[in-house]
Amino acid sequence: MLKDDKKKERVAKFEEKNSGRYSWLLDIRDADMNPIGSPDYDPRTLYIPKSAWTTFTEFERQFWEIKGQHFDSVVFFKKGKFYELYENDADIGHQKFDLKLTDRTNMRMVGVPESSFEYWAAQFIAKGYKVARVDQMETALGKAMRERDGAATKSAPKVIRRELHSILTAGTLTDSGLLTNDMATYCMAIKEINRPGAEHLPTQFGIAFVDTSTAEFNLASFYDDMDRTKFETLITQIKPKEVVVEKGGLSVRSTRILKNSLGANTIWNHLQPEAQFWNALDTADELRIKEYFGANEAGSLASDCWPAALQSVKDNMAVMSALGGLVWYLRSLKLDTELLSFKNFHVYDPVRQASTLILDGQTLSNLEVFQNNGDGSETGTVLRLLNRCVTPFGKRLFRRWLCHPLRSSSAIGARLDAVEDLMRVPGFMELFEEKCARFPDLERIVSRIHAGSCKISEFLVVLSTFRTLVDTSRRLSSYTDQFKSKKLASVLDELPDLTEHLNYFAEAFDHKVAQAEGDIIPHPGFAEDYDANNEVLNNLDSQFAQLLDKVKRELKTTKIVYKDLGKEIYQLEMSNKITVPKSWKKTSSTSSISRYYTPELMALVTKLQEARETKNAIMKELQGRLYAKFDENYKDWLKAVKIIAELDCLCSLSKSSSALGSPSCRPEFVDNERSVLELEGLRHPCVIPGIASDFIPNDTLLGGDTSNLILLTGPNMGGKSTLLRQTCVAIIMAQLGCYVPAEKCRLTPFDRIFTRIGANDNILAGQSTFMVELSETSKILSEATERSMVILDELGRGTSTFDGYAIAYSVLHELSTRIGCLGLFSTHYGTLTNEFERDPNVALKHMACQVDQANREVTFLYKLVDGVCEKSYGMNVAHMAGVPREIVDRAEEMAQEFELKQETKREEELRLTRGAKNVGLGMVMDLAYLLGRVGRPDTATAEDTEMEDNAEGNGDSTTRVGARCLTKEQETHVFQRIFKAMASL
């Protein structure tokens, strides 16, 4: 028979024998028999019928016992020197990673060498799979010994013992070999509480998220609006890799936000309410029973030993339940104890209302702060531009700084002073970079040391790095007298004294041996039991010597030596000719010599063997003891890491400031009553100088002595959106403490940047663009203050011309007359500009261009100039973009017809609404307000009065509307318009 035929026959036999063997893999059900798609289906478990267990070999039984409990993970099963994947997992390995498939066993299989486990696990994890690692708990020799020693009773397995070692998932990695990115990776549990039938009421969120590589837990809780603004902000800031939610617990809106903001590889874990996603009470019980945070003293309150941040939310049902979901999940991955016991808990506030410049999720994404809107990568983002940190923990801190730029002028000033010092005084940054750029990820390793899963070589590196850190900080401090600001000196001053801790470890054990052999040999005095055992060993040494002397004397010969042969140590070796006492036991002999144990010697050897065993055991344990000793001071180590991270961020700001090219300037903050933003000669910082050296700078002047708002027109592609964006990015940079790519930058600190850009993005989110525009703008109208910056790019584009126009008009009117914020408003509605012609709060500007109508050529000048650009020159741009001439001609005709129709329709609708041409919604509101004011002169609220008191000193004569105000000039303007409108009635 040919080789091929033989193979075919073998395969046929295999298939015959195995048909139906795995039929339960064809119709998959969970352990409770729920089919896939059922609301109760639990993807973690697998139903395996009783009949199947009887057909399994011992090995298969072992595999399916584990796989059945971890069905949603790819199981890497250790077999000898390989990790093997079976059945569906083997298919994945074969199809996705091209691993060679074999079916020699009863199961389809692929395998990888044990040495490449980390590589392959990382590949699977990167594709979004969970990886379960199953290891052998004994060697083949161990198994043989177990069986020989009679431990193999009938029930004991006849295969090598194997156990689940760990489950690795993208959002919960702790092992440095698998962590490929310096940035933090988060796993987030989300609890959402909506009251049935009360959708209009705010939604409550409880959130718990952890960066498993540093064991840092964060807890957040807030009430959110219908749009889930805070939730979206949090998600954009944190970008979890993995989410843990309650089955059926998330609203459609929140799910949409998650799906839109997170990548396709995000892992979703749906837990059963209560049983898995614990409620608040169960969570508290579990935390207490497991004593994650230390033992409770009898009689003390259960939460006494909890970290402060956790204690502060212990009565918050939503957060505690979210933490419950997270802990349950971490427990299923066997990570709960090592992570929680680090006690690294923080309270997280996505919008630090009082102290920072709020950048909500929309703004972060519209301004491309963390990811660009093209391919979703970091290229061209503000983060990429500014984050020039050299340490992993610095990079992570910088991202957090960028989520929350500062608001108080003094805090911003302090940062800017430091940045300026660093730019001015040479040496500091160079030294910092030279030393710290080589630091390993101390923050992560410190948490690994706590978990006891750090290699001894890593531990040595940590010790020597902290030593370098102490020396470097001392050298860095010597620069501080040249600095004008106190900031850097005070940061350095906060460094805890690590010398004593480090000296302890320097003296505790032999670093050279540890480095070379991985053994901890403690110096005398550092480990009592080791010293005591050493004494026993030394004693035994002399006893052996004495015994040899005694034997020599008794047998009257000097020609006796000790001889070690394998396990038989300290045998007495002597010539065959010598006669020995009968009680001696001969162990081996050759033609010329014989070896013996005397009874006394045998006892000594046993003692020696025991003492050596003890020594080994102590040495193994010493590693754990050293780590625990190190862990006692984890707060100091982490504090030192934080200080380096902070210095790194300041250096990064300084480097980014220098790299802006020219002109660039230090922003000047003023605390004026009226908000002001003066940007002269501003460029978009993400446009790299050199490559686009023809970028045209522009001046943006808002507030102060000029109008608060600019209504911006201009041709398509004329640079409107770019101007809007660069203005906001400049504000972010300034409040972060960075220089700005402008000739001059003067501003009052902003409390929040609102952005509404384009009308394309949310189509994916399944909401009508009109709805999105309305709800977002109404949010801006209700939340913006005099200190806010608002940019609205082509508001109203997402709907019919009339509706869009009406929205655009009323919003701008509201912003101008009532809110008093600063803002830029771009529009294609040329006629909108007529409405605001005489509004002192709205400056009409446009992006200049030159048009050659004959050739349909537009030359963009990208210059912001006064006045209105009536047309958007869409057809010219289309022509320039290469659309064929006849199509453009036809389109132009259509457009003119359409425009005419729309104009007529608009006028008709306006006439019908009020019977008058010029009365708009805004004006009706104005009238209502003015009438209300005349009718009720003294209804000012306490807040108003307070504001009035403050205003008095400035001699500023204003009228109050709620917490807002109109200047006399604005009021006159409103009156004029109303009179004009009434005249035409």
Ligand SMILES: Nc1ncnc2c1ncn2[C@@H]1O[C@H](COP(=O)(O)OP(=O)(O)OP(=O)(O)O)[C@@H](O)[C@H]1O
């Ligand atoms: N100040 C500038 N200097 C040089 N090039 C610029 C400048 N501003 C914008 N550009 C270039 O013009 C292109 C179009 O800019 P932008 O998208 O801001 O125009 P727009 O007016 O918003 O267009 P649309 O009306 O189609 O939305 C940009 O991609 C950029 O390359």
Ligand SMILES: [Mg+2]
């Ligand atoms: Mg645009």
